[in-house]
Amino acid sequence: MKRVIIIAFVTLLSVASCELEISPSVNHQALVFTASVDKPVTKTSLDGDDLSGYSVNWSNGDAIAIVDGAAHVGIYSTTSTSSSGTFTHSSGDEVTTADYEAYYPASIYNGGIPTLPDVQRYTPGNIAEAPMYASSSTTDLQFKNLCGILRLNISTSMASQKVRSIGLFANQKLSGTFSVESDAAVISSSFDKDNFVSLDCGEEGVNISSTPTSFYFSLPPGDYTNLQIGLYTTEGLTQIKFLKSDKTVVIERSAITDISLSYNSLAVVNLASPSPWSSTPNNFWFGPLSYVKLTGSNSDHVVRVGHNSTVLLDNATLKRLYSFGDMTVVLSGNNTIAIEDGKPFYVADAYPGNITIRGDKLATLLSQTGGRSTYSMGSAGTLDVLIEGGRITAQQCYSEQISTGLYARSLTVTGGKFKADAGWSSKDLHPGVQVSGDILITGGIVYAEGKNGLNAGGNITITGGNVTAWGRNNEYNTGDYTGITALGNVLISGGTVLAKGGPGSPAIGIRNRAESCGNITITGGTVTAIGATEGTGIAAAIGTGSYASGVCGNITIGPRITRVVARKGPSTDAVEPVGRGIYTSTVGLVSFDPSLNMDVSTVNVSNDTWTFTPSEDQGIPNETGDYDYHDLDED
Secondary structure, eight states: OOEEOOOOEEOOOOGGGGOOOOOOOOSSOOOOEEEEEOOOOEEOOTTOOOOOOOOOOOOTTOEEEEEOTTOOEEEEEOOOOSSSEEEEEEEEOOOOSSOEEEEESGGGEETTEEEEOSEEEEETTEEESOOEEEEESSSEEEEEEOSEEEEEEEEOSSSSEEEEEEEEEOSSOOSEEEEEETTEEEEOOOOGGGGEEEEEOOTTOEEEOSSOEEEEEEEOSEEEOSOEEEEEETTSOEEEEEOOTTOOEEEOTTOEEEEEEEOOOOBOEETTSOTTTOSBTTEEEEOTTOEEEEEEEOTTOEEEEETTEEEEEEEEEESEEEEESOEEEEEESEEEEEESSSOSEEEOTTSOEEEEEEEOTTOEEEEEEEETOSEEEEOSSOEEEEEOSSEEEEEEEEESSOOEEEEESEEEEOSSEEEEEOOEESSOOOOSEEESSOEEEOSSEEEEEESSSEEESSOEEEOSSEEEEEEOOOTTOOSOOOSEEESSOEEEEEEEEEEEOOTTOOSEEESSOSSOOOOEEEEEEEEEEESOOSSOOOOOSEEEOTTOOSBOOOEEEEEEEEEEEEEOOSOTTOOOSEEOSSTTSBOOOEEEOTTEEEEEEOSSGGGOEEEEEESSOOOOOSOOOOOOGGGGGOO
């Protein structure tokens, strides 16, 4: 049975989120636009059910982006709640010159590049922010729907199930950059990730039962084959429906297509039995906003997820896990991601994002690689990593390339136990942890071992936790072997820190960089710094090493430390434990708070040690101790 469908478009778009820089005011009457929506066409549902009608009304706060003939771009909003709304300027340019093009919602005119989002928002009984377009030589705008509607009527025989998200995958693009042809959106994106689109049902989820619940997607018009519809629950259970190879789902502009589905086999994804969840051998594709739990072992499997996805690893073993943007990983049990030649755990280089890792204190994750790999966890400088819990190891075994444990834009550790090991390389090692930005450690246990232990292009800040950083030698190494080194500032205000430098290198500072480094400030915690722990060479414990030609900043110790122990390198030519490792290097002002006790050991000139403690006795034991990776095995 055919009936006329009139689709309602409900938005909660924040005008502020689309604000552009407002151009200088001009002396003219501001334009007011009148906008209405064309009536949709007829469509028959696939299961023969009657379709319900909808009214078309604007909502207070709806916003559109308008582009005029002079390339001005303005955001116009309405307070109307009727089918014909008046829109006035709210931000960006005031448009002045016909002809006009308008986009709804304003957010799809993405920095001047019309883009259909790959995540849509669930609205009960309706569709939110269905994209529309209008063009006119006057201020009367007649909006037309750019897409069609896929309505999924979902039921289940399983009790107490809540839908966190629903993901669609197809043989053609469902999202991404588009042009307007014959009033319809035609996707021009070439990215694989844009074959996906997801519906965000909220953290609380949407209840489903034996009575069907409707979920609405806005999709570009087209004939879809190889359609996959994945349902993800708030508990991480998953089931994917695959369209039969000889079937086609037709989406027409401004019309509804209905599909009724029953999800009665929701379960944890078992990597050892992939067939219910994957149509391609050894490849699992989950779209943006996936919430999926993985268990079982198969070292050949590659898992890909879209941005803002959550992956729960529960005693899982796989070959590779990577994301096209932000990803949260929740650990339980013992988990391994291992690849002989490649990057096992990372965010795809073209998509800046972040990885958050959490888990209880017994949960583990080993990310291990070798061969021609460059790092075992990370991305090409576009990734921010946050570790909140669990026991995580990013480890290189043998590498034929320059090897790094963790390579990222930034690292933050607030809890858990994290080891980053650059392993051994037949070429020059890289650090255990290398970031282009900042490292922040506020808690947990961190062990970093490599050509440098911790290496930051920005600042390194340690306010708590237990940190060991070792600059280790390799027969192919050149350059620094410093435990903690940064182009920015190093600030230690708490925690327990053991830093060890390799040949000719300080524990904290620089060995032979030509660049300038920032200030080194220790105002709290227990710090043990040992320069040049192996081999020969000249090195302070805190400051410069054998070949530092750049200028290091100020070095300050005090006043709220527990203890600072600084032991210079073994060469008798080393200048002092704190400051210059060699006379030809340059550091700024070296200062120790006058409230500190300073114990200078000169028993062995090649092993000079300065120990700083507070003047008031705080009951601190005399031994300093080595806080090494064995601590990671303790509960």
